[in-house]
Amino acid sequence: NVHAAALTQVHRFDEATSAFAGDVIGNLSQHPKRLSPKYFYDAAGSELFEQITVLPEYYPTRTELGILRSRGDAIAAIIPKGAALVEFGAGATTKVRLLLERCEFGAYVPVDISGDFLNAQADALRKDFPDLAVYPVAADFTAPFALPAEISGPPKVGFFPGSTLGNFEPHEASAFLRSARQILGEGAQMIIGVDLEKNERVLYDAYNDAAGVTARFNLNVLVRINRELGGNFDISGFMHRSIYNRERHRIEMHLIAKKAQSVRILGQNFSFRPGESIHTESSYKYSLERFTALARQSGWSIRDSWTDAERMFSVHALVA
Ligand code: AVI
Numbered sequence: 001n002v003h004a005a006a007l008t009q010v011h012r013f014d015e016a017t018s019a020f021a022g023d024v025i026g027n028l029s030q031h032p033k034r035l036s037p038k039y040f041y042d043a044a045g046s047e048l049f050e051q052i053t054v055l056p057e058y059y060p061t062r063t064e065l066g067i068l069r070s071r072g073d074a075i076a077a078i079i080p081k082g083a084a085l086v087e088f089g090a091g092a093t094t095k096v097r098l099l100l101e102r103c104e105f106g107a108y109v110p111v112d113i114s115g116d117f118l119n120a121q122a123d124a125l126r127k128d129f130p131d132l133a134v135y136p137v138a139a140d141f142t143a144p145f146a147l148p149a150e151i152s153g154p155p156k157v158g159f160f161p162g163s164t165l166g167n168f169e170p171h172e173a174s175a176f177l178r179s180a181r182q183i184l185g186e187g188a189q190m191i192i193g194v195d196l197e198k199n200e201r202v203l204y205d206a207y208n209d210a211a212g213v214t215a216r217f218n219l220n221v222l223v224r225i226n227r228e229l230g231g232n233f234d235i236s237g238f239m240h241r242s243i244y245n246r247e248r249h250r251i252e253m254h255l256i257a258k259k260a261q262s263v264r265i266l267g268q269n270f271s272f273r274p275g276e277s278i279h280t281e282s283s284y285k286y287s288l289e290r291f292t293a294l295a296r297q298s299g300w301s302i303r304d305s306w307t308d309a310e311r312m313f314s315v316h317a318l319v320a
Contacts, residue, residue: 017228023039024229035278040221042224042228045224063312064161064163067314079103080155081106083155084109084157085157086151087159090110090118093121093125106154107154108135110134112136115138133151144183160180167282169284178299188320191316192318194316195286197286214240214242215239218242219240237258240256241256245282250285253283254277259274304316305317
C-alpha cells in the first residue's frame with residue numbers, strides 16, 4: 001500500500017507499526033470493512049484476553065486445560081525423550097507448563113511477535129525448569145521463520161493450543177499447518193487444540209459474556225488504532241456484536257457503527273453508515289471430521305485425538 005507507506009514514513013513508524021498502518025488502511029478501505037484479529041493483542045488487549053479465558057461463559061480455555069491434565073500421561077507417552085517443543089504464539093504459560101511437567105522435553109522454543117513478553121516468560125520458565133534449554137524466537141509465526149540452530153538435532157514437537165487455528169480462514173489454517181510441517185521438519189509431531197462445533201447458544205454466550213469483557217476486548221482495537229496510528233475513532237460510537245454463522249461454522253465478531261460517522265486515520269477518511277460493520281474476527285468451530293480432513297490435506301495425519309466428556313473441545317496429536 002503505497003499511500004500508507006508514504007504516510008508512515010512521515011510519521012517515522014517502526015516496522016511493526018508500519019505493517020499495522022498498511023493493514024488498517026487497506027482493510028478499512030474494503031467493503032465490507034474488516035480488521036485482522038491479530039491486532040487485538042497489544043498490552044491492554046492481551047490482558048483483556050486473559051480475563052476472557054476465566055469467564056464463566058468462555059469454556060475453551062478451562063476445557064482444554066482439563067484435557068491436557070487428564071490426558072497428560074497419554075501425551076507424555078508419545079513424546080520422545082529430549083525432544084524440542086516449539087510453541088506457535090506464546091501467551092500465558094499455564095498450558096505449556098502442563099506439558100513440560102509431564103514430558104521429558106530437552107528444549108522449549110516459544111515463538112511470538114511480542115519480544116518483551118516472550119523474554120519475561122522465558123526467564124520464569126528457566127527458573128522453574130532448570131534442566132530445560134529455552135530459546136525464545138521473536139517472529140510472526142504466520143510467516144516462515146528459522147528455528148534456532150541449537151535444536152537442529154532433537155525431534156521437534158509443535159504446540160498450538162487455544163484453538164488459535166480457528167481464528168484463521170480455512171485456507172490460512174491449511175497454509176499454516178503446511179508451513180509448520182516445513183519448519184518442524186521430517187518426523188515432527190504437533191499437539192494442537194481445536195474448538196468443536198456445538199450448541200449455538202453455548203457458542204453465542206461464550207462470545208457475548210454478561211460482564212462485557214469480550215465487548216471491551218473487541219472495542220480495544222479501535223483504542224489501539226487511535227493511540228498507535230493517531231486515529232480519531234469515537235469509541236462510544238461503536239458497539240460489539242458476535243453472531244454464529246451456521247453455514248460457515250464460525251463465530252463472527254463485529255464492531256457496529258451506532259450512527260453515521262466519519263473517522264480520520266493517517267490523513268485518510270473512512271465513513272460509516274448507521275449499522276455498518278467492521279468484521280474484526282472469525283472463530284471457526286470444527287467437527288472432528290472436518291478437522292481430520294484439514295490436517296490430512298495439509299500434510300499431517302492424526303495419531304491421537306482427545307476430547308472432554310461433553311465434546312466441547314479437542315486436542316490432537318498430529319504426525320508429519
Ligand atoms: C484466541 N482465540 C482462539 C479466541 C477465540 O475464541 O477465537 C479469541 C477470542 N475472541 C473472542 N473471545 C476470545
